Amino acid sequence: AQSVTQLDSQVPVFEEAPVELRCNYSSSVSVYLFWYVQYPNQGLQLLLKYLSGSTLVKGINGFEAEFNKSQTSFHLRKPSVHISDTAEYFCAVRRSNTGNQFYFGTGTSLTVIP
Amino acid sequence: GAVVSQHPSWVICKSGTSVKIECRSLDFQATTMFWYRQFPKQSLMLMATSNEGSKATYEQGVEKDKFLINHASLTLSTLTVTSAHPEDSSFYICTGTSGDNEQFFGPGTRLTVL
Numbered sequence: 001a002q003s004v005t006q007l008d009s010q011v012p013v014f015e016e017a018p019v020e021l022r023c024n025y026s027s028s029v030s031v032y033l034f035w036y037v038q039y040p041n042q043g044l045q046l047l048l049k050y051l052s053g054s055t056l057v058k059g060i061n062g063f064e065a066e067f068n069k070s071q072t073s074f075h076l077r078k079p080s081v082h083i084s085d086t087a088e089y090f091c092a093v094r095r096s097n098t099g100n101q102f103y104f105g106t107g108t109s110l111t112v113i114p
Numbered sequence: 115g116a117v118v119s120q121h122p123s124w125v126i127c128k129s130g131t132s133v134k135i136e137c138r139s140l141d142f143q144a145t146t147m148f149w150y151r152q153f154p155k156q157s158l159m160l161m162a163t164s165n166e167g168s169k170a171t172y173e174q175g176v177e178k179d180k181f182l183i184n185h186a187s188l189t190l191s192t193l194t195v196t197s198a199h200p201e202d203s204s205f206y207i208c209t210g211t212s213g214d215n216e217q218f219f220g221p222g223t224r225l226t227v228l
Contacts (some may be wrong), residue, residue: 036219043120043207043221044158090157094217100216101148102209104157 002027002093006105013081014113021076021108023065023091031037031093033074034102035065047089050074051096061085086112116142117212120220127198128228135223137208143188144210148217149181153206164191167192198227 005024011105013019025031032051036044048059057065065076074091127133127139137147144176145166146177150158162183163171170183180202191210207222 041222041224044219046219072180101160101163102158103180104159109155 001097002031002103004091004093004103004105006089006091006108008108009106010109010111012111012113015083016080018079019077019081019085019110021089021091021110023074023076023105025072025091025093026076027072027093027095030096032096033065033067034092034094035059035076036090036092037061038090040087040106044090047076063079081110081112083112083114085110092093115211115217116140116210116216118144118208118218120206120208120222120223122223123221124224124226126226126228130197131223132194132196133198133225135195135206135225137191137193137210137220139189139210139212139218142210142212142218144187144191144212147185147191147210148209148211149183149191149193150205150207150209151187152222154205158207161193195225199223200227203227 003026034049035047038044047063048057050067051056058064063078089108092102092103119138121136147164149161161176164183164185166185168221172178183196185191203226204221209217211217
């Protein structure tokens, strides 16, 4: 079975400061990894994904994430946040061998303070 | 990228009535669609997997007679919440899977049952 853990439910950070949102997963098979952002009353928007290849993945809006297989982590980072980054962020995994089902973490609420 | 739409985006209904939510893949054929629900401040939980032309597969704990899913074509899946009650109030999100195994999220439907 797959599971995703986002340890930080809320992360407040000042504008233009760096931020890291943590994601750890467990799986008995290889997985694909994703980060999604959700703005209030909206659906999910894909930030970035890791399927294979380079472990450092760059996404939209200046975000990046690094896949660490030994630590089973896929932390999301941004060197300088903006007010508009205030949103809910979800980490998700999907089995790479079969199936399309996503397993989501509980989400991290990022609040950027002016 | 591919687009998935949901209709309606927001619906309010009286307790005991039924509500139908449509999920459409606008520019690709989705052989598989997934339905998720999201309670306030919580993560997405998979409700069911919908395959075109066959019965949906429901996750444990999801009442198939209450949440009727029909995947009549490669571009349309519907979720009907029958005899809705206030505890069914939630954000319902569908996803469509394209031929190359990419998954695209709809914008969600907010259901409020009074």
